[in-house]
Amino acid sequence: MLGRLNHVAIAVPDLGSASALYRTALGVEPTKPQALPEHGVTVAFVNVGNTKIELLEPLGEDSPILAFLDKNPAGGMHHLCYEVEDIIAARDRLREQGARILGDGEPKIGAHGKPVLFLHPKDFNGTLIELEQV
């Protein structure tokens, strides 16, 4: 069911300094920061060839990554996004297996304009998993 790893999301307190760090220390070029107010984040992507690193900075007071940064002020790995062919079939299979879908269980349009769902990290060894239909 799981397809390729679309991206690894890393929450950071400051996207400018994180981008500079990836550029100077790791020799990769993050994209320009892009504000996504409807998702409560500003993002920059690092293309590493086979997948992407998504650097996330909170945007606004309701940002979904604020609580994570309260616990991890320096930042940290936030979620893994896997591609699926059919997000409704994936959701139904997960529910049958007892896994919890976050929110109301209906796919939302994610940061890439495609339907996404998030799975409860307590059901997956502490890993927040995003599924994206591609």
Place this chain on the structure above:
Amino acid sequence: MLGRLNHVAIAVPDLGSASALYRTALGVEPTKPQALPEHGVTVAFVNVGNTKIELLEPLGEDSPILAFLDKNPAGGMHHLCYEVEDIIAARDRLREQGARILGDGEPKIGAHGKPVLFLHPKDFNGTLIELEQV
């Protein structure tokens, strides 16, 4: 400098139940558990097409992931491993940029039989980064 993402490592308290979860809920087939006593872990890999997920269970009392599991008893994302062409050149560049290399700074032979180094997570927004020369 950073090449492709070789794997995402997830620490888990029990590799058998984690493997069963990935199989039944996520529809992917982890490899058979492989004990690596010299690295203090038992590992199983999940191939997701473009990269791998490495499920890590502690092995022995000196396991390097015991402290992480003490803090995160259910498990969690532990590190990201990127490929590099020349691990010594990568290390020297990182040092010049002020990044700290864990241990004595000399590459060790990692779980895949190739030279690896780990970078201090405090220097990379709370992300433990492994570099593997391929």
